[in-house]
Amino acid sequence: MAGTPHALSVRDVCKSYGSHEVLRGVTFALARGTLAGLVGENGAGKTTLLRILCGQVAADSGEVAHQEALGYCPQETVLNDFLTVDQHVRYFRAAYGLEDTAHAEELIEELHFAEYRHTRVDALSGGTRQKLNLTLALMHDPQVLLLDEPYQGFDWETYLRFWELAARLRDRGRCVLVVSHMAWDTGRLDELHQLRDGVAARWEPAR
């Protein structure tokens, strides 16, 4: 797959847990500047696939290739309850090896949670925790973004702001894959894939 114009390529990825085959040869590719959706019923293997793509879980077989910098927003907020919003940003700045936190600051402003900068995460609402969860995935401005149900807990305004942000990232050449268990707001997506019976297929829902 080297040398292809794709930002993200997945070929024949299989994964089983015991005798349960979750993924049975998932293949798809996304180009740079794509805002894509991946839908599927509960238990279809969406989160497993994303964890394989970001390296958290090993596939049994298959191949994954992506542009170097990758951002992953997990479905469950993965934060440290003892630290504040600002401390999370500083921690991940060190992890990503960033010069500054300018991009994180922009995201915090855009997602409207600057007032909670000095608040410990265990005192934040579910929606604000999710905003921070998303910010940590985006703050190094990665070329490929894997977002697992990224708008859970968002109010309507924030939900709309999220889609504006995703569209802007796409317009800047980023490849954004949004995973959801519901195929709604598909009009915002450039392409949609459905994960069913362990394989992914392009899907055109009735609009």
Add this chain to the structure above:
Amino acid sequence: MNVNVRGAQSRLSTAMGFALLEHVRNRFALVLVLFYIPLWLTMEHWFVTSDPAAFLLRATGQRLVVSGGQLTMVSGAVNTVTLIVGFMMFMTTFKSLEFDRRLVLAGYPRLHLLVAKVAAMTLAAVLIAGYATAVVCFYWDPVRPALLAVGLFTAAVAYGGIGILLGSFLRSELAGMFVIIMVSLLDTMLQNPISNPAASKDGVYLLPEYGPTQVSVAAGFTRSLPYAQLLLGPAWFVSAWLLAMGAFHLRTRDHRRLVAA
């Protein structure tokens, strides 16, 4: 200075700062340190008789006959620091496993995170052992208080390692708390100077609190310095820590076999 070295120093100091902050913000552990240690030792001072009690200091082969209350207080001090540091390290390991994995996948070097956690634990163990020693000294004068603090420190790090190990494997907070309390209780009871004054079976030296208890009793009542026993607590720490690090390494592995797209 080389940019890479500066970056590594910065990541290490960031991780250390936050590892310490986690302990400072663990209010339950702080309450335990501030109130549980003096409460336990004060109750032992009040309730345990000062009649002479015998204890075989296996480190030197001496058979000590000393105040039962003071002997119990040394044993109690060992037990309190093991419970608290074991609990602290279990909680921080248990709670931050997913978060640490996210940091590692984002590029944080594992070694920096691990060194930071051990440094924070060591500092906490020094402070807690010092505090417990001060409380003991409030009631009576151990022969070598500094060595008593060192003995309690070795007990704390032994259980710090056990806490990290349990935090790496157990899947519920309740299970971790229960196991730490049970292990610490068993450990203390089996070599309690009152219930088992001769510490009579040879296998007793395999218990995690054995070395620290021997050092602490020697410090309380003699001028001897049991070098070998001083190393047993840290040896427990290193063994438990290495096992836990194996688990940490496996769980934070990056499974990507990257091909440039």
